[in-house]
Amino acid sequence: MxxxxxxxxxxxxxxxxxxxxxxxxxxxxxTNGYKRQRVGFSDLLYxxxxxxxxxxxxxxxxxxxxxHNGRYFEQGNLQNTGDPMNVGIEGxxxxxxxxxxxxxxxxxxxxxxxxxxxxxxTSFGGFxxxxxxIPNNVQPSQISIGQDGTVTAAGKNVGKLTLVNVRSPQxxxxxxxxxxxxxxxxxxxxxxxxxxxxxxxxxxxSNTDISVAMTDMIEAQRTxxxxxxxxxxxDQMMExxxxxxx
Amino acid sequence: xxxxxxxxxxxxxxxxxxxxxxxxAERTTQQSFGKLLLTNxxxxxxxxxxxxxxxxxxxxxxxxxxxxKDTGEPLDMAINGDGFFAxxxxxxxxxxxxxxxxxxxxxxxxxxxxxxxxxxxxxPVKIGADGKVDPRNLNVVLLNNPEKVGDxxxxxxxxxxxxxxxxxxxxxxxxxxGANANxxxxxxxxxxxxxxxxxxxxxxxxxxxxxxxxxxxxxxx
Numbered sequence: 001m002x003x004x005x006x007x008x009x010x011x012x013x014x015x016x017x018x019x020x021x022x023x024x025x026x027x028x029x030x031t032n033g034y035k036r037q038r039v040g041f042s043d044l045l046y047x048x049x050x051x052x053x054x055x056x057x058x059x060x061x062x063x064x065x066x067x068h069n070g071r072y073f074e075q076g077n078l079q080n081t082g083d084p085m086n087v088g089i090e091g092x093x094x095x096x097x098x099x100x101x102x103x104x105x106x107x108x109x110x111x112x113x114x115x116x117x118x119x120x121x122t123s124f125g126g127f128x129x130x131x132x133x134i135p136n137n138v139q140p141s142q143i144s145i146g147q148d149g150t151v152t153a154a155g156k157n158v159g160k161l162t163l164v165n166v167r168s169p170q171x172x173x174x175x176x177x178x179x180x181x182x183x184x185x186x187x188x189x190x191x192x193x194x195x196x197x198x199x200x201x202x203x204x205x206s207n208t209d210i211s212v213a214m215t216d217m218i219e220a221q222r223t224x225x226x227x228x229x230x231x232x233x234x235d236q237m238m239e240x241x242x243x244x245x246x
Numbered sequence: 247x248x249x250x251x252x253x254x255x256x257x258x259x260x261x262x263x264x265x266x267x268x269x270x271a272e273r274t275t276q277q278s279f280g281k282l283l284l285t286n287x288x289x290x291x292x293x294x295x296x297x298x299x300x301x302x303x304x305x306x307x308x309x310x311x312x313x314x315k316d317t318g319e320p321l322d323m324a325i326n327g328d329g330f331f332a333x334x335x336x337x338x339x340x341x342x343x344x345x346x347x348x349x350x351x352x353x354x355x356x357x358x359x360x361x362x363x364x365x366x367x368x369x370p371v372k373i374g375a376d377g378k379v380d381p382r383n384l385n386v387v388l389l390n391n392p393e394k395v396g397d398x399x400x401x402x403x404x405x406x407x408x409x410x411x412x413x414x415x416x417x418x419x420x421x422x423x424g425a426n427a428n429x430x431x432x433x434x435x436x437x438x439x440x441x442x443x444x445x446x447x448x449x450x451x452x453x454x455x456x457x458x459x460x461x462x463x464x465x466x467x
Contacts, residue, residue, distance in 0.1 A: 004255035011262020018265070038319065040346040040358060040420075041266035043259075045396035057304040058274060059394070060252065061259030064266050067358040069348050072319055073377075092377060168349040170321075187351045193375065223264050226427050230258040233434050237254060240438075240445050241247070 003047075003062065008230040010063030014041055015224040017066040022216045025208045032123075033089075033108035033178050034206035035071040036213075038170070042067045070170025076108075076207040078199055084143050085112045085120075087161065088202035092169075093192030096129045096162040097122050099179060104129060106164060106189065108204055109178035114140065120151070124177035132159035145200040163192035247444035249276050249300045253437045256305060257430050264425040268343035268398060270307045271424040277303045309392060311413065312422045320378040321347045321355065324421045327413020329386035330400060332364040333357055339364070341389055343421055344398040349373045359397055381415035388412050 021037045028034040044062040078088040087110035089095065094106030111123040120132045134143060138153040145151050149161035166172060167187035172180035182189055253274045263269040278300050284293040314324040323331065323345030330341035340361070347363055350356045355363045355371040362370035365383045373379050388410050389402030 004251070004258040007255060007262055008258040011258070011264075014262070015265065038346075040344070041263065041269075042344070042358065042398045043263050043266055043269060043394065043396055046394050058252070058302045059305050060255055061263070061272070061394070061396075063259060064262040067346070069346055069358055074318060167351055167353050170348040171351070185351045187353075219265065222427075223261075226264065226430070227258070227261045229431065230254075230261050230434065233438050234254060234258065237251065237438055237441050240442050244445055244448050 003060070004234045005231055007061065007063040008227050008234065010044065010065065011227040012224055014064045014066045015220045015227065018220045019217065022213050022220065026210070026213050029206050029208040029210055031178065031206050032111050032203045033076065034208065035073055036208045038069040038072050040067045040069055041065070070172070072207060073169045074207055076204045078202040079205050080202050082201050084140050084201060085114065086110055086201055086203050087112060087145055088199045088204045089163070089196060090199055091193065091196035093163045093165045093196040094180070096164045096189065097126045097179065098129045099126045099175070103181060105175060105179040105181050106172065107179045110203055124179065126179070128161055130159065130162070134158060145198060147197045149198050161198060163196055163198065164189040165192040166190070247441055249302050250437050250441040250444065252302050254434065257434050257437065260425040260430050261427070264423050264427055266344070266398065266423050267346055267420045269423040269425060270309055271426060273306045273308065274302050275304045275306060276300050307394065308424055310424065312424045314416065314419045314421050316419050318418055320417055321349065322418055322420050323347060323381060323384065324416050324419040325386055325413045326416050328410040329388050329412040332385050332387050333361045333399065334364055334370065335361045335399065340395065340399040340401060341387060341392070342398050342400060345420055355379055379417065381417045384415040386412045386415055
């Protein structure tokens with residue numbers, strides 16, 4: 001009987017974690033370049049027989065748990081902003097950047113700016129890698145960024161935004177600020193496929209689909225509720241067992 | 247009553263997994279214990295048989311394919327029809343209908359547990375340069391005596407199964423869970439009431455024995 005209680009509570013916990021992931025997706029529905037989380041479920045070990053009234057052919061599951069499968073890297077919509085320092089990535093790949101703590105990272109957030117010393121920085125204060133400096137007298141409107149990432153300031157080539165990709169983007173580690181770092185299982189950063197383009201004056205919006213997130217949320221909540229009924233019933237049955245001795 | 251407890255535990259597991267892709271619902275089958283043949287101890291005449299209770303003999307998994315829902319993720323796979331994906335684990339080849347796959351650092355298609363998915367040539371499946379896998383390369387295996395072992399894995403003996411043809415894999419979709427919430431609720435109520443009835447029987451037997459202990463031999467009516 002107590003097994004049933006634990007089985008059901010494992011199921012409830014899994015739904016709760018799913019809800020946390022959906023809540024995070026929804027909170028980032030307007031974050032540039034955000035990729036929604038990919039979570040699934042898995043059953044737990046099976047117990048075989050081992051009870052007084054059970055033959056060895058009977059097997060009993062022990063609940064469910066959540067499985068984090070990285071993220072959905074499907075393309076988000078590109079939105080025109082008109083800002084020459086905004087770049088949207090079309091296709092697979094990431095911008096290579098350096099975080100403020102010196103680590104190399106990848107991002108799809110193309111909301112770039114120019115800092116006081118003319119350097120191109122990301123929205124979270126890191127630099128694009130390799131560093132690109134815009135000469136002092138150049139106005140932002142004179143900057144053009146080509147499809148391959150070449151940055152031209154007032155007709156002069158000043159550098160190139162580097163596009164990279166990894167073998168297994170699902171295994172990238174999120175470090176916040178819209179950035180990812182490579183891990184042993186994601187593979188090292190290599191050049192992005194030639195089909196990937198940079199579009200100047202656009203930003204990639206979050207790929208959170210609000211309608212999907214809402215249905216996921218309702219589903220998680222209902223399953224949570226249903227599973228809690230199993231706990232209630234187990235409790236009632238224990239009460240009945242208690243009533244055997246009056 | 248003990249048998250009903252087990253049934254209840256199993257329903258709790260079904261409900262817990264009602265969002266698990268490729269999960270298959272279970273049923274318990276019950277059977278009465280061996281019967282005792284009663285005989286009159288004086289005359290030796292047979293009185294009849296009496297059952298001594300109920301036991302759970304088996305849990306049956308309902309392997310019917312479930313509805314497939316589109317996810318758009320290229321590495322999500324679902325099997326349209328019967329059969330299982332073959333997976334190479336540390337404990338040997340295991341099978342699964344949960345197609346939530348990802349890629350590892352070598353570019354192989356792996357399960358959420360990190361075990362490579364096997365293709366038609368029994369070798370791990372490579373993910374193409376475009377990040378996709380041709381679902382036709384995946385091996386869909388029919389299993390005799392499939393049995394769950396947890397982590398969405400299943401064991402069994404591969405081979406032809408009467409009345410089944412291997413289904414086809416489809417990318418960008420997942421199979422839903424086989425747990426049926428309505429059925430589970432009804433089963434849960436039914437099981438609880440049967441449990442309650444068991445308790446009443448114990449009470450009644452207790453009363454009868456109580457009567458026997460206190461009233462037999464008593465002169466007052």
